[in-house]
Every structure is written in C-alpha cells, then in structure tokens.
Amino acid sequence: MFETYCPVHESNVLIFPSSIDELVNTERGIVVRYHCTCGHEGAFVTGKRATAVG
C-alpha cells in the first residue's frame, strides 16, 4: 500500500496492492503501474536504480 497524488481526486490517495496492475523491470528501475479507485491510471519508478539515473 502506498500514497500517491491522483489528479482526478485532486488529492493524495491510498493505492492498495490489489490496485497495482503490473511491475516492470526496466533499466531506469522498477516501473509500477497502478489504477486509482476512480479509474485513473498512473505509474512511477521505484527501486535502487531510480535514484542512480542522472
């Protein structure tokens, strides 16, 4: 579970593991794709490599 900003809600929302659509390992890090309870789809990069990219 994590908190992220949803532009549809116009506020921070909690994303539950069941709302995570996929995790993709890329050279930029792990891309997490998720959807909000309102249907908004978003993604962010996490993992060690996320901060290693200049």
Ligand SMILES: [Zn+2]
């Ligand atoms: Zn939302």
